[in-house]
Amino acid sequence: MKTLDQWFEEYAVSHQNPKNKAIHYICVPAIFFSIVGLLMSIPSGFLTNLLHLNQPIIENWAAVVLVFVLIFYIRLSVSMAVKIAIFSILCLVINFYIGQFVPLxxxxxxxxxxxxxxxxxxxxxxxxxxxxxxxxxxxxIGPAWVAENLFSKK
Incomplete structure (x- = not known):
């Protein structure tokens, strides 16, 4: 299994141009965010009946998928998994509130x-x-690469 640094080295090969990097710093989180929103849009009656939490922010398909996404990151780096978990929670919360005003x-x-x-x-x-x-x-790897590049002390 590749390490996170090995993934980053390979990913960086096609992300050298400063304009492309800047575009990625905006678009990769936006894609992640939009996928969370799309998953939250899937009717979750089954989950509601199964979990009985009455918490729409975590009682949806996005939260279920994000558990598996975080397992992927934990296998590579616990600290990166924490960063992605924080971003994922923000995505869940913000998407929930957007969905109160427009069709998510x-x-x-x-x-x-x-x-x-x-x-x-x-x-x-x-x-x-x-x-x-x-x-x-x-x-x-893209979201982790963005997090690493934007928030590391390098």
Whole structure:
């Protein structure tokens, strides 16, 4: 199994251009955020009946999927898993409140589409294909790479 640093080294190969990096710093979290919103939009009657928590922020499909996402990160780095967990909680809370004012699924699709257009534009500038075309796991490495680059003391 690759270490987190090995994943970052491989991911960084197609993320050298400063404009592409800047685009990724915005679009990768936006994509993560929009996927959380889309998952929260899936009817969760089964979960409500199973859990009986009456907590819509955590009683939804996004929270279930995020548990498995965090397991992926814990295997690589506990400290990174904590960072992603904090961001995930923010995504759950903010999406919950957005959903009180607009259809969350529609808002999330819009953010998702715009962010992916930005990503592909950034890779066009870079002149290299997105890493996830080589290995789908890079879709989870991207958020960690952004967190590492934006919040590390390097």
């Amino acid at each position: 699924w529609a808002f999330s699709i819009g953010v998702f589409a715009v962010a992916w257009i930005g990503q592909f534009y950034g890779h066009n500038i870079e002149g290299k294909k997105p890493s996830f075309l080589k290995d789908i796991q890079f879709l989870l």
